[in-house]
Amino acid sequence: MSEKATIILHSGDMDKAYSALIIGNGALAMGMDVSIFFTFWGLERLKKNKLESGALSKMNLFGLGKWLIKRKMKKSGVASLNKLLDNYLELGGKILACDMTMDIMGIDKEDLRDDVITEYCAVGTYVQEARESEVTLFI
Amino acid sequence: MSEKATIILHSGDMDKAYSALIIGNGALAMGMDVSIFFTFWGLERLKKNKLESGALSKMNLFGLGKWLIKRKMKKSGVASLNKLLDNYLELGGKILACDMTMDIMGIDKEDLRDDVITEYCAVGTYVQEARESEVTLFI
Amino acid sequence: MSEKATIILHSGDMDKAYSALIIGNGALAMGMDVSIFFTFWGLERLKKNKLESGALSKMNLFGLGKWLIKRKMKKSGVASLNKLLDNYLELGGKILACDMTMDIMGIDKEDLRDDVITEYCAVGTYVQEARESEVTLFI
Numbered sequence: 001m002s003e004k005a006t007i008i009l010h011s012g013d014m015d016k017a018y019s020a021l022i023i024g025n026g027a028l029a030m031g032m033d034v035s036i037f038f039t040f041w042g043l044e045r046l047k048k049n050k051l052e053s054g055a056l057s058k059m060n061l062f063g064l065g066k067w068l069i070k071r072k073m074k075k076s077g078v079a080s081l082n083k084l085l086d087n088y089l090e091l092g093g094k095i096l097a098c099d100m101t102m103d104i105m106g107i108d109k110e111d112l113r114d115d116v117i118t119e120y121c122a123v124g125t126y127v128q129e130a131r132e133s134e135v136t137l138f139i
Numbered sequence: 140m141s142e143k144a145t146i147i148l149h150s151g152d153m154d155k156a157y158s159a160l161i162i163g164n165g166a167l168a169m170g171m172d173v174s175i176f177f178t179f180w181g182l183e184r185l186k187k188n189k190l191e192s193g194a195l196s197k198m199n200l201f202g203l204g205k206w207l208i209k210r211k212m213k214k215s216g217v218a219s220l221n222k223l224l225d226n227y228l229e230l231g232g233k234i235l236a237c238d239m240t241m242d243i244m245g246i247d248k249e250d251l252r253d254d255v256i257t258e259y260c261a262v263g264t265y266v267q268e269a270r271e272s273e274v275t276l277f278i
Numbered sequence: 279m280s281e282k283a284t285i286i287l288h289s290g291d292m293d294k295a296y297s298a299l300i301i302g303n304g305a306l307a308m309g310m311d312v313s314i315f316f317t318f319w320g321l322e323r324l325k326k327n328k329l330e331s332g333a334l335s336k337m338n339l340f341g342l343g344k345w346l347i348k349r350k351m352k353k354s355g356v357a358s359l360n361k362l363l364d365n366y367l368e369l370g371g372k373i374l375a376c377d378m379t380m381d382i383m384g385i386d387k388e389d390l391r392d393d394v395i396t397e398y399c400a401v402g403t404y405v406q407e408a409r410e411s412e413v414t415l416f417i
Binding site: 140149178179180224239243244245261262263265266267269270271272275276277 | 281283293294297300301302304305308312350351353354355358412413414415416417
Binding site: 038100126133 | 140144154155158161162163164166168169171185211212216217273274275276277278
């Protein structure tokens with residue numbers, strides 16, 4: 001069985017979404033299985049057209065607007081979140097959507113990018129993945 | 140020996156307290172041993188009558204007041220934090236209180252819900268639990 | 279091979295820097311190998327004269343100024359961040375600096391405390407360390 005990394009993305013901050021996907025892609029590139037479990041504000045990022053949204057990002061506090069962040073990322077050769085997500089899926093990464101968060105926040109399947117979501121699931125699925133993982137992170 | 144999950148709850152945010160207890164209960168339900176180590180702002184939640192307090196929660200930033208969060212949680216069939224904590228203790232989960240945080244923040248035992256705390260301890264106890272754990276999270 | 283703890287310090291909050299170093303020192307004292315990988319706002323703390331800086335710390339929200347935090351820490355017998363870092367290095371802890379963060383944020387080597395940095399590296403180095411670790415945390 002492959003080694004595994006299981007990441008909870010709880011935060012809605014843009015920089016945290018970058019960290020989750022960069023770590024996920026790094027682990028996939030090194031032959032590990034990876035699941036990212038999107039909960040609470042993290043799940044908001046899986047709404048249609050929300051992945052790249054700069055709103056509410058802590059990065060803005062530093063006077064870096066969404067436009068500037070993207071420009072800096074591009075200049076540094078860092079891919080956009082959409083590109084990172086595409087790579088993540090191509091490398092076989094799994095996207096798990098927390099159905100309890102959907103209930104609490106009144107999010108419907110139609111609101112979400114169903115095409116990128118591997119599975120809608122609850123905490124039991126997360127625990128099952130995490131207990132078999134070499135790397136577990138809460139972001 | 141049972142598999143184990145060891146969680147540090149550092150944040151005082153209500154949504155993070157939910158995450159810690161929901162993951163903890165999920166792991167207990169699947170036969171794992173679980174310890175939650177309450178430090179810094181997390182320990183504030185173990186003060187008498189503070190577990191359900193909505194103050195300072197990031198959730199409020201989204202225009203969801205304490206009352207609204209609780210109503211949404213209830214409507215979604217999600218238990219209150221007090222109920223989740225009761226279940227956690229019934230299932231054998233351990234609550235560890237960071238004694239260094241008590242020193243720094245001037246918190247006395249009388250301020251805390253001593254009835255739910257399994258042990259007052261320091262980082263050595265945490266490391267000992269964490270190194271034997273399949274799942275380690277910092278929330 | 280020794281047991282290992284690998285910590286990502288993503289946050290720039292002073293309290294989170296304390297947590298990373300206290301856990302790191304605790305694990306080192308118990309014979310584990312420890313690496314702390316400084317990324318995003320965490321890397322800002324490795325700039326010259328920035329480790330003890332109280333700016334932007336969430337602690338300030340609670341009405342505790344930088345001066346007050348340090349006084350409380352001292353009174354409680356808790357070492358300063360600089361002292362904790364010295365101990366961490368003496369005990370053999372590794373400091374990894376994220377070179378992608380340097381690119382994005384325009385941070386040069388001259389801006390950083392090169393004397394304490396074990397290695398400048400990317401996500402691959404992190405994954406390699408983390409997959410061999412008993413304890414993995416994202417702070």
